[in-house]
Amino acid sequence: MKFGVVVFPGSNCDRDIAMVTDGILNQSTRMIWHQETDIDDLDVVIIPGGFSYGDYLRCGAIARFSPVMKSIIKHAEEGKLVLGICNGFQVLTEAGLLPGALIRNRDLHFICDQIPIKIEHNNSIWTKNYQSQEIVCFPIAHGEGNYFAQEDTLKELEDNGQILFRYCSEKGEINAEYNPNGSCKNIAGITNKKGNVLGMMPHPERASDMALGFEDGKKLFTSLLL
Amino acid sequence: MTQKFNSRVYVTLRPSVLDTAGTAVESGLHQLGYGTVENVRIGKFIELIIVAENQESADKQLHQMCDQLLANPVIENYSFDLIPID
Numbered sequence: 001m002k003f004g005v006v007v008f009p010g011s012n013c014d015r016d017i018a019m020v021t022d023g024i025l026n027q028s029t030r031m032i033w034h035q036e037t038d039i040d041d042l043d044v045v046i047i048p049g050g051f052s053y054g055d056y057l058r059c060g061a062i063a064r065f066s067p068v069m070k071s072i073i074k075h076a077e078e079g080k081l082v083l084g085i086c087n088g089f090q091v092l093t094e095a096g097l098l099p100g101a102l103i104r105n106r107d108l109h110f111i112c113d114q115i116p117i118k119i120e121h122n123n124s125i126w127t128k129n130y131q132s133q134e135i136v137c138f139p140i141a142h143g144e145g146n147y148f149a150q151e152d153t154l155k156e157l158e159d160n161g162q163i164l165f166r167y168c169s170e171k172g173e174i175n176a177e178y179n180p181n182g183s184c185k186n187i188a189g190i191t192n193k194k195g196n197v198l199g200m201m202p203h204p205e206r207a208s209d210m211a212l213g214f215e216d217g218k219k220l221f222t223s224l225l226l
Numbered sequence: 227m228t229q230k231f232n233s234r235v236y237v238t239l240r241p242s243v244l245d246t247a248g249t250a251v252e253s254g255l256h257q258l259g260y261g262t263v264e265n266v267r268i269g270k271f272i273e274l275i276i277v278a279e280n281q282e283s284a285d286k287q288l289h290q291m292c293d294q295l296l297a298n299p300v301i302e303n304y305s306f307d308l309i310p311i312d
Contacts, residue, residue: 057270057295057296058298061295061298062295065295093300094298099300100300101298101300101301103243103244103301104246104247105246106244106246107246108246108247108250146244146246148243148244148300148301149300150242150300182244182246
């Protein structure tokens with residue numbers, strides 16, 4: 001698989017992703033400067049975490065107009081894979097590739113932690129190497145990770161199986177106590193209807209190397225490999 | 227013939243969106259002794275100058291700017307003033 005990692009001014013998790021796709025999984029990986037427009041050579045486009053454009057105005061609001069985004073929207077419309085992690089998730093909602101929005105954490109604090117996440121199902125190209133309802137541990141690091149959408153959108157996400165990841169307890173309980181940022185329905189990550197675009201607040205790329213303590217995130221990347 | 231307009235854009239959270247910063251400020255005001263304050267919501271104020279043929283054109287362009295960038299329609303409403311600069 002050919003991976004491409006977008007770099008906006010202010011992105012800072014780009015090299016961590018390449019460390020996994022290239023360094024650990026030996027897949028062809030290149031960085032995509034935000035002003036490039038030719039991404040035809042790529043299978044998977046990843047929009048990394050960070051603070052694109054300083055999070056000015058709204059997180060991802062300005063990045064979504066970078067030249068590369070037109071190509072990424074076309075890439076997604078062609079059914080190819082797009083993954084947005086953290087700031088990347090914010091860019092995807094601002095670009096309209098995913099519904100809803102990410103707003104300020106419920107308790108206003110920037111949260112840097114390693115928490116249990118439930119894999120809702122594995123009928124997705126992104127989670128096929130996991131068990132359905134499996135509980136994993138992913139790092140989170142965000143101040144605006146509170147997923148919000150109107151009631152009818154939330155119902156659609158539930159009905160279509162678009163919610164892939166939820167915040168939960170170590171035992172898999174899904175409730176407000178184990179929701180770090182107040183996001184609707186404890187949503188930590190969703191796909192679009194077709195399932196080829198995934199946005200998630202946790203950082204799977206930071207949980208893919210046993211040298212860093214845990215590698216629950218690795219299966220997300222290996223799920224994509226042929 | 228073009229005209230310059232001062233514009234003041236007010237971006238506010240939609241009522242259905244939880245405003246955690248507004249809640250924090252409200253509790254701050256209560257602690258200061260202003261117990262009668264309720265429903266504090268915090269929005270954004272953006273100023274800009276736009277050059278356009280006429281008020282109608284400036285108005286249309288500003289709506290487009292707000293729809294595309296200045297406000298996120300999923301979570302925000304907006305309104306603006308357009309004042310010609312002599």
